[in-house]
Amino acid sequence: MKADVIIIGGGLQGLSTALHLGRRGVKSIVLEKESPGRHASGVNAGGLRQLNRHMAEIPLTVEAARMWKNIRELVDGDCDVVLRGQVRVAESDVQLKKLQARVDMLRAQGYEHEQIIDQETLYRLVPRLVEGCVGALYNPDDGSARPFHAATAFRHKAIALGAEIRSGVEVLGIEEGGDGWRVETSQGSFTAANVANCAGAWANRFASMLGEPVPLKPQAPTLMVTERLPHFLDLTVGAEGYQLSFKQMQNGTVIIGGAHLAKLDFEQEKSVIDFATLKTSAQTVTRFFPHMAQVRIVRTWAGIEGFMADGIPVIGKSAKAAGIFHAFGFSAHGFQLSPVVGRIMSELILDGKTDLPIEPFDIRRFQKTE
Ligand SMILES: Cc1cc2nc3c(=O)[nH]c(=O)nc-3n(C[C@H](O)[C@H](O)[C@H](O)COP(=O)(O)OP(=O)(O)OC[C@H]3O[C@@H](n4cnc5c(N)ncnc54)[C@H](O)[C@@H]3O)c2cc1C
Known part of the structure; x- marks a missing residue:
């Protein structure tokens, strides 16, 4: 052929x-x-x-x-794209300074897509975030697709x-x-x-x-999804110094990632969830969103990805x-x-x-x- x-x-x-x-x-x-x-x-x-x-x-x-x-122009469908922004939260002034240095470097190269937001703006955008965070790196155009x-x-x-x-x-x-x-x-x-x-x-x-x-190393990042919760979050949330990716979907569930790894048998293409790793992931979530402590995880899964x-x-x-x-x-x-x-x-x-x-x-x- x-x-x-x-x-x-x-x-x-x-x-x-x-x-x-x-x-x-x-x-x-x-x-x-x-x-x-x-x-x-x-x-x-x-x-x-x-x-x-x-x-x-x-x-x-x-x-x-x-x-x-403009994904519809490319594939004739919307792929469930939702663009409500993403933050990378800083817990300290030192972290915020580091993020500011990144923004300065991007500006020097002509890129405007990342910006620093102050504490007040951060809590307006993410009201359920734990108290005491000082600001964040922010992009209003980030989001998700299915x-x-x-x-x-x-x-x-x-x-x-x-x-x-x-x-x-x-x-x-x-x-x-x-x-x-x-x-x-x-x-x-x-x-x-x-x-x-x-x-x-x-x-x-x-x-x-x-x-x-x-x-190239094959590895198996894990995701967790929670039960449906009343709406509390529009943005995707990450945090400086932590492996966290946290977003609430339109149906109320929360998808939690951050490249926490499952145990992978690459030859057999089988991965086994590592609950010790998921505990670390859950602890990061409750550090930033204490109200999540009693929420049930309804499903976890892993996918095989090539890491350079x-x-x-x-x-x-x-x-x-x-x-x-x-x-x-x-x-x-x-x-x-x-x-x-x-x-x-x-x-x-x-x-x-x-x-x-x-x-x-x-x-x-x-x-x-x-
Ligand atoms: C759990 C998880 C969460 C992630 N979250 C995000 C995220 O939020 N945002 C983001 O940007 N990225 C994310 N990624 C990464 C993203 O999914 C991948 O980078 C991307 O999908 C890679 O696409 P690909 O086509 O290279 O690989 P794949 O989707 O793996 O496709 C490769 C294909 O090649 C086929 N293949 C392999 N060998 C052969 C062969 N010998 N003959 C024929 N076919 C073969 C495989 O069967 C496979 O279908 C995540 C990945 C995982 C696993």
Whole structure:
């Protein structure tokens, strides 16, 4: 079977790449070993966070935020996007100064999306927050979407634009063939001039085959969801110095994350919730929201995600093989970036370049130290 582009992985990065290629009139085949959105892309916290990102990700996250704001134009659906803002709370003046220094650095580079809010504004925005916090880092345009709805909308739009999505097809190997790349799978071989490696936590398998292994560690971040509560919170809340992501959904439940890890058996693709870790997560919640102490947790789950040693993804051309492109290692914050990652991948594949600054995500950053 022949295609213009083969995409390994039907998570959001693969689906977004297929969608953007389709917008340019190029048909792709997405090969997914299970079903699209089955892994990180379908089970994440749905956080659309620009706040407190690694500096290298700022241009991408700002562009992605613009795309989420107008998501209907891209995927014909709203993905349940709600943009009510996000705060990163400071408990002390020292912490607030650190956050102010970040805002100053961003301003110096021309970015206005993060700001400091004082104590009074913080308590107006988050009235149930424990007393004594001094202020926060704030972005009024952050928010959330519903991950499975987003994965479904991206998939439907990619198909409408000509992509073919093959579920239950596991890629086993990639080899250079006469007229491009031959991709061996559990369902026969496929050929294409270009291959996009969007295999999430499994992507190092393919980078290694091409002679460019990376320090990617599969891990299983955990989420908890509470029973439904009367409305008390509009914003997403994080806290300086703590692993916390805390938001109340429209149905009243509260989703609690912060990259607390479950125990993962990667070979078996099984994770077991670590209740000691969840206790730490719950203690952080009750530190900032004491009224949550008696609230019931109704469900916990974990998803498998690829974490890079330096916390930022690999996005770009292979350094070893022409026609191979990578987008993986999103280290628990790739949901927000997915609309722009697909755009970048399609531009790299079709134009050989993108106007977004992706040098920090180059796979060669690991080869230099070998
Ligand atoms: C619990 C949790 C909470 C998170 N919360 C947030 C959040 O609030 N905000 C945010 O921005 N990000 C969040 N993330 C991160 C985000 O979900 C991921 O960064 C993003 O979904 C990665 O997308 P992906 O397409 O690279 O990976 P995936 O969704 O994992 O997709 C990769 C796909 O490749 C397939 N695949 C692998 N190997 C093969 C093969 N050999 N053949 C065929 N197919 C293959 C897999 O089956 C998988 O479907 C969270 C992640 C988790 C786990």
